[in-house]
Amino acid sequence: MLPRENPYNTEIPGMEALQEMTEAEITGQMQEYLNAYRCCFVRSQQMKYFESFEKGLLSNLERKSIEPIALSF
Numbered sequence: 505m506l507p508r509e510n511p512y513n514t515e516i517p518g519m520e521a522l523q524e525m526t527e528a529e530i531t532g533q534m535q536e537y538l539n540a541y542r543c544c545f546v547r548s549q550q551m552k553y554f555e556s557f558e559k560g561l562l563s564n565l566e567r568k569s570i571e572p573i574a575l576s577f
Contacts, residue, residue, distance in 0.1 A: 534559075 538555055545551045560573030 538551075538558060541554060542551060545554065556577045557570070557573055560576060561568055563573075563576065565572050565576055
């Protein structure tokens with residue numbers, strides 16, 4: 505199942521712009537991105553796992569596979 509709209513933003517800000525953004529702005533944009541995929545999941549637990557995985561991919565973990573991400577959250 506795919507989200508209704510493509511949440512990918514082709515106008516992603518550069519690193520300079522990201523450094524100027526507040527944590528609240530970045531968190532808001534992340535939630536907006538994740539919410540676009542809510543329709544793909546039947547159970548709330550599935551969405552929780554998806555959010556954890558996506559945040560794990562953006563984290564500073566040395567390995568970005570399922571196991572280290574699951575153990576870190």
